[in-house]
Amino acid sequence: MAIPRVPLNNGTSIPQIGLGTSPLDDAEVERAVIEAVAVGYRHVDTAAKYGNEVGVGRGIAGSGVAREEIFVTTKLDGGYQGDDRAIAGLDASLERLGLDYVDLLLIHWPLPARDEFVSTWKTYERLLAAGKARAIGVSNFKPAHLDKLIAETETVPAVNQIQINPNVTRHEQRQYDAEHGIVTESWSPLGAGGDLLASPVLARIGERYDKTPGQVVIRWHLDNDLVVIPKSKTPQRLAENLDVFDFSLDADDLAAIATLDKGPDAGVDSDVSGH
Template sequence: MNSPAAIAPTRPLANGAAIPQIGLGTWPMSNAEAEVAVAQAIEIGYRMVDTAYKYGNEEGVGRGLRASGVPREELFVTSKLNGEWHGVREAQQAFDDSVKRLGVDYLDLFLIHWPMPWQDRYVQAYEGLTKLLADGRVRAIGLSNFKPAHIERVLAATGVTPDVDQIQLSPQVTRDASRAYNSEHGIVTQSWGPIGQGGDLLADPSVTEIAQRYGRSPAQIVLRWHLELGLVPIPKTTSPERMRSNIEVFDFQLTPSEVAALSALDRGEETADDSDTVGH
């Protein structure tokens, strides 16, 4: 085995677990792709892997975890439940199904993938997650694509702080209101789509000029921006070279003015997927 490129430092979560500050996203990998990518990422130094029922690759992720040879307790595994399991018992059944597909005994983090407010069942789903947490079957629980108004209802109903809110977030979609709300309530903000989604972010002069200044890749600069803001990015790639580059971001820092220049690329909340109207 090659020596790891880096092992990400961790940060504490509200309910006692600790989360690595960068992870591997696996959407839209197939089972076969995920098996290879996860094993490679762990060898490179990743300790957090993010999947979901909707991705259809939990079995492959699980095979990759086992193929890595790294002890389960050293890994941080996240999955998410779909809208059809919004309910107390249903959420617990979704958990049972996910751990079976992954071939693990517990999850480090279990998330509600989308609030789907038109169903008006996400509070009950979160109550199901709190039971899993109390039973020790998950180490942390949270939400994905939830807005502050959705989180308010969850907190009011349960009194249990979500460990994580995973939302679409990049310098082009900075989600200022959600980040501020989460920070105020002790919720870690995790960034999906952190380096853009096939768009023009990495070619933007604001990014490339900073990259040239530091002798870094544009993706490294953007990922460092997330870290400077206290976010936890989960970039997706199947390329070992990009995996290695993406995790080698803990040995330099951006200046406040550089962070501000990247944040100025924000195109507004309306460019994010609206979780009041979309989801699964």
């Protein structure tokens, strides 16, 4: 099974479903990556902040699949903002991962009070030019942050990774991203704490297609043209999360799921999310 790839604005592409790895430790994530690749994943998302890049790298090396077939994302957090700190930051991430490059490098948070994300982005542009990242993007950026970034630099982010699920839909943010050629990627795509997946709405829709509520939610992300990175370390769940390409949600399904939206103030603040 080939997972669809979404074109990025620099000519590369990203698999539409990936493996989220927070908060797995090195040992857990190594096993999860090997299992995930075995059932068809070709996209792994990590971050310096997660403390599991070593395990991700070991999992990739132990997967039996060529490096160039696996799309790897990492993120650098606030300690790597400003003064070209991202150069040493990415070098350290690459050493932990055991890789020569990442496919996508993200600024983890904008941290606007520090006002260093623009200078950091200019460093990212140099890392892109040097081939240490094949694409660069951001995480948890709002339109105001992106406006500033786009106005003061040469490169529009390829990806904006933000919290999205049927409870936290962020329509305006997604529209902004689309209008600027930025792919929106969903973190916490299945919600937190299990409340979303306990919804009777999702259970009813799942019964129609013989799918779990989690599979319905992942299909919702795909049908909304989002890249989605559900996390799991369980082989059965890893396989279930990919078993979503034999159905699509219809207009009635999407309308029913829309009733789960908790409004524009739902979700965590991007500057203190900890994601």
